[in-house]
Amino acid sequence: MHAAIxxxxxxxxxxDSGRSELKLACEAIGAAMRDAGLRPDEVDGxxxxxxxxxxxxxxxxxxxxxxxxxxxxxxxxxxxxxxxTVLLAAMAVTTGQAQAVIAFRAMNERxxxxxxxxxxxxxxxxxxxxxxxxxxxxxxSPAQMVAMxxxxxxxxxxxxxxxxxxxxxxxxxxxxxxxxxxxxGKPMTLEDHQASRMIADPLRLLDCCLETDGGAAxxxxxxxxxxxxxxxxxxxxxxxxxxxxxxxxxxxKDAEAVHNETTVITEHLFQDAGxxxxxxxxxxxxxxxxxxxxxxxxxxxFCPRGEGKDFIGDGSRFRWPQGHLPMNTxxxxxxxxxxxxxxxxxxxxxxxxxxxxxxxxxxxxxFVSAGNAVPxxxxxxxxxx
Amino acid sequence: MHAAIxxxxxxxxxxDSGRSELKLACEAIGAAMRDAGLRPDEVDGxxxxxxxxxxxxxxxxxxxxxxxxxxxxxxxxxxxxxxxTVLLAAMAVTTGQAQAVIAFRAMNERxxxxxxxxxxxxxxxxxxxxxxxxxxxxxxSPAQMVAMxxxxxxxxxxxxxxxxxxxxxxxxxxxxxxxxxxxxGKPMTLEDHQASRMIADPLRLLDCCLETDGGAAxxxxxxxxxxxxxxxxxxxxxxxxxxxxxxxxxxxKDAEAVHNETTVITEHLFQDAGxxxxxxxxxxxxxxxxxxxxxxxxxxxFCPRGEGKDFIGDGSRFRWPQGHLPMNTxxxxxxxxxxxxxxxxxxxxxxxxxxxxxxxxxxxxxFVSAGNAVPxxxxxxxxxx
Numbered sequence: 001m002h003a004a005i006x007x008x009x010x011x012x013x014x015x016d017s018g019r020s021e022l023k024l025a026c027e028a029i030g031a032a033m034r035d036a037g038l039r040p041d042e043v044d045g046x047x048x049x050x051x052x053x054x055x056x057x058x059x060x061x062x063x064x065x066x067x068x069x070x071x072x073x074x075x076x077x078x079x080x081x082x083x084x085t086v087l088l089a090a091m092a093v094t095t096g097q098a099q100a101v102i103a104f105r106a107m108n109e110r111x112x113x114x115x116x117x118x119x120x121x122x123x124x125x126x127x128x129x130x131x132x133x134x135x136x137x138x139x140x141s142p143a144q145m146v147a148m149x150x151x152x153x154x155x156x157x158x159x160x161x162x163x164x165x166x167x168x169x170x171x172x173x174x175x176x177x178x179x180x181x182x183x184x185g186k187p188m189t190l191e192d193h194q195a196s197r198m199i200a201d202p203l204r205l206l207d208c209c210l211e212t213d214g215g216a217a218x219x220x221x222x223x224x225x226x227x228x229x230x231x232x233x234x235x236x237x238x239x240x241x242x243x244x245x246x247x248x249x250x251x252x253k254d255a256e257a258v259h260n261e262t263t264v265i266t267e268h269l270f271q272d273a274g275x276x277x278x279x280x281x282x283x284x285x286x287x288x289x290x291x292x293x294x295x296x297x298x299x300x301x302f303c304p305r306g307e308g309k310d311f312i313g314d315g316s317r318f319r320w321p322q323g324h325l326p327m328n329t330x331x332x333x334x335x336x337x338x339x340x341x342x343x344x345x346x347x348x349x350x351x352x353x354x355x356x357x358x359x360x361x362x363x364x365x366x367f368v369s370a371g372n373a374v375p376x377x378x379x380x381x382x383x384x385x
Numbered sequence: 386m387h388a389a390i391x392x393x394x395x396x397x398x399x400x401d402s403g404r405s406e407l408k409l410a411c412e413a414i415g416a417a418m419r420d421a422g423l424r425p426d427e428v429d430g431x432x433x434x435x436x437x438x439x440x441x442x443x444x445x446x447x448x449x450x451x452x453x454x455x456x457x458x459x460x461x462x463x464x465x466x467x468x469x470t471v472l473l474a475a476m477a478v479t480t481g482q483a484q485a486v487i488a489f490r491a492m493n494e495r496x497x498x499x500x501x502x503x504x505x506x507x508x509x510x511x512x513x514x515x516x517x518x519x520x521x522x523x524x525x526s527p528a529q530m531v532a533m534x535x536x537x538x539x540x541x542x543x544x545x546x547x548x549x550x551x552x553x554x555x556x557x558x559x560x561x562x563x564x565x566x567x568x569x570g571k572p573m574t575l576e577d578h579q580a581s582r583m584i585a586d587p588l589r590l591l592d593c594c595l596e597t598d599g600g601a602a603x604x605x606x607x608x609x610x611x612x613x614x615x616x617x618x619x620x621x622x623x624x625x626x627x628x629x630x631x632x633x634x635x636x637x638k639d640a641e642a643v644h645n646e647t648t649v650i651t652e653h654l655f656q657d658a659g660x661x662x663x664x665x666x667x668x669x670x671x672x673x674x675x676x677x678x679x680x681x682x683x684x685x686x687f688c689p690r691g692e693g694k695d696f697i698g699d700g701s702r703f704r705w706p707q708g709h710l711p712m713n714t715x716x717x718x719x720x721x722x723x724x725x726x727x728x729x730x731x732x733x734x735x736x737x738x739x740x741x742x743x744x745x746x747x748x749x750x751x752f753v754s755a756g757n758a759v760p761x762x763x764x765x766x767x768x769x770x
Contacts, residue, residue: 001480050435050458057628057760067649068628071465071760072473073435073458080456088457091476095386097625240482243442243453264452375442375456 003090004233005381006100006226007036007219008346013182013337016111017213024215025054025106026062032217033063037230038100043219045070045101047088049081049340052105059102070098078288078333078371079261080241081105082341083379087239089220099225105342106215113213143208143289147200149373150291154202157306161202164290165193166315168206168334171287173319175331178357182210183335207290209333216342218349232384234352237365238272239379240265261376262299262369273365273380277302280380281363282351283318283325284344286371287332296372320358329358341370352383388475389618390766391485391611392421392604393731398567398722401496402598409600410439410491411447417602418448422615423485428604430455430486432473434466434725437490444487455483463673463718463756464646465626466490467726468764472624474605484610490727491600498598528593528674532585534758535676539587542691546587549675550578551700553591553719556672558704560716563742567595568720592675594718601727603734617769619737622750623657624764625650646761647684647754658750658765662687665765666748667736668703668710669729671756672717681757705743714743726755737768 009031011017011024033043040063046056050073060068070092074084082105089101139145153159172188175181188206196205226233242264270276283302285293294308302325303311311317318327330336330347337343348366350356364385369378394416396402396409418428425448431441435458445453455477459469467490474486524530538544557573560566573591581590611618627649655661668687670678679693687710688696696702703712715721715732722728733751735741749770754763 056460060628066629068626068760069649070626071460071628072469073460075441075456075458084457087482088473091480091482094480095476097472097476241453241455243445243456264454375453 001090001236002094003220004223004226004235005218006229007032008349010216011214013212013214021106028215028217032219040064043100045092045098047085047103048073050075051077076374078340079374079376082370083377090236093222100221104217105340108213110211110213143200146289147203159309163309163312164207165190166312167290167293170315170318171328171332171334174329175335178330181331181336209288210338212338216339234349235382237380237382238269240269241377243375262372265378279365280367282360282366283327284368286341286369287334386475386621387479388605389611389620390603391614392417393734395601396599398597398599406491413600413602417604425449426451428485430477430483432470432488433458435460436462461759463725464759464761467755468762475621478607485606489602490725493598495596495598528585531674532588544694548694548697549592550575551697552675552678555700555703556713556717556719559714560720563715566716566721594673595723597723601724619734620767622765622767623654625654626762628760647757650763664750665752667745667751668712669753671726671754672719
């Protein structure tokens with residue numbers, strides 16, 4: 001890829017935004033354009049989560065983009081979405097189809113204001129396609145489906161609920177250092193986690209990500225065009241999408257599959273970026289549910305399969321500032337806000353600019369993954385120098 | 386772009402397929418893979434019309450693709466869809482994100498079998514977003530919206546219904562030479578056109594495309610990988626998407642706009658391909674409604690704006706074999722089958738391979754446009770030598 005992120009923007013993250021999803025998207029995009037120093041006539045592409053309710057033409061009309069030369073979408077929500085939309089944008093500018101492309105996510109996911117709440121349609125009475133095979137067994141929600149994968153991992157490898165709890169605590173720790181995080185000012189102990197109510201055994205409330213109203217956007221352009229803009233470019237060193245042979249869209253992850261949505265990406269991502277795992281300074285693992293973070297660390301080969309529990313340990317490895325591999329440093333989906341992973345990309349850019357609340361000194365490479373257990377995406381970002 | 390179409394496949398086109406949209410998609414994709422000589426493990430990407438009801442994971446499972454490395458979609462139906470999905474596929478292989486990418490469209494649009502009939506949701510009681518401003522005025526269907534743009538063009542430039550009729554006749558002429566066309570064996574005179582019932586004044590029945598059940602697919606790879614496959618590669622010389630400043634999604638086309646979805650593409654497409662309009666040997670203009678074909682010819686600068694009616698004339702310019710610029714040589718959306726434009730891409734490939742029923746001798750360059758009056762796409766295809 002010959003592309004860099006040059007603008008980031010987001011709204012506040014809340015339980016009720018009080019405004020439309022279109023307004024949230026346009027506020028975030030406007031903030032990203034101002035951050036980059038881009039004029040409307042310089043932006044000519046939009047990459048969206050297919051699932052996002054906003055229409056590219058409506059989005060383009062808000063800042064007054066005079067012409068669109070690229071518009072595309074990536075399915076599978078937080079899986080294909082976050083790194084996938086940035087990848088689409090990068091492909092568009094790398095191939096010269098567009099000059100500067102917006103990637104965004106905006107939703108009133110918590111309040112349901114002006115739109116069906118995310119996921120309602122496919123989880124209940126309107127279950128169709130593959131979901132029609134799950135609904136009769138009571139598998140309606142992502143938490144219920146992930147619970148089965150989590151239980152299988154516990155059975156195979158001895159993983160325990162407390163390991164999931166430590167992942168939640170890592171994110172909450174960082175959220176408490178990030179004034180913009182929804183869970184800022186709300187510390188969590190392992191006891192809090194263990195005492196939180198059961199949602200879908202073994203998943204407790206504090207194993208599940210937030211539900212959030214808000215908007216988040218980044219803008220991608222070429223390194224050449226980036227030179228004239230306001231911010232130091234954050235380069236897309238490598239990016240990939242992945243779907244495995246037995247990858248299902250049910251979020252019932254096959255813990256034993258040799259190839260899955262994550263391993264397909266891992267096969268080439270580090271090689272494409274020309275670095276190894278040891279070069280990663282700050283880590284963003286998509287945290288929809290804590291067990292999925294543990295499995296992602298294994299599948300992305302940060303540790304061998306089955307050893308996630310030991311790799312997590314007491315979480316100190318991942319906690320800023322002492323840990324060697326700080327993870328989800330703004331609080332993640334679990335404790336900053338659930339922007340379907342886009343907020344993790346924004347924080348990764350802040351880290352590589354040197355402007356994060358929990359700044360990793362000298363951070364040069366960030367790894368950002370999207371939601372696993374559905375077709376997924378991931379990327380490695382790099383700063384100059 | 387560094388990409389070529391190496392496989393084409395489609396089902397029969399009918400009013401009632403008798404099978405699911407998933408089956409139609411997989412039949413077309415299977416045919417395209419056999420045509421190219423591609424094994425499942427060699428195909429690793431899927432580009433879809435966002436509007437298509439089929440899910441990439443389900444699609445991948447049918448031929449047994451072991452891993453997906455690219456999946457994306459393009460919105461706006463026949464506008465962004467046909468050339469846009471091929472462009473996404475081309476971007477993916479050009480940037481090395483995937484090796485061989487499927488672009489497809491499958492729908493039971495006519496029978497509605499197993500799915501809501503295309504367009505029903507946004508045209509009636511569920512009108513939302515921009516459509517909520519149109520529904521109160523009785524603008525529910527594309528034909529109603531296009532009628533307003535057609536009437537405006539008639540007012541401004543003296544265009545008459547008979548010019549629209551000649552466009553319909555060009556497509557019907559070619560359909561009668563193509564045994565696979567739905568309207569094969571059904572000749573049409575200008576009198577037939579003028580006598581056909583009014584749908585939305587000035588649009589008559591024979592100004593409107595077919596409604597069709599079927600599936601159509603193409604496969605895109607790099608020129609290097611194409612060398613080992615069965616068919617001569619058809620290169621994507623240039624491709625583009627476009628949305629104008631005042632481009633609306635209402636299909637109420639602003640006939641006077643300086644920039645619209647079509648002109649945005651025209652600004653760079655021929656230059657990117659390194660050719661001029663005179664180099665085009667065979668023309669595919671998206672024919673959802675005949676007046677839109679006339680306006681597309683103007684906006685793509687095959688003739689000056691307002692002169693479409695004279696350019697169409699008695700249609701002889703566009704009729705195979707005598708015409709110098711044969712158009713929609715398999716019958717188009719109007720008379721072959723309405724695969725949302727994908728069938729025109731397949732016919733363009735046949736022309737450049739030299740295997741079309743109405744074969745243009747020595748055809749080297751084909752121009753293929755997608756639906757205008759919504760955000761659109763177009764491309765120029767080229768054969769070697």
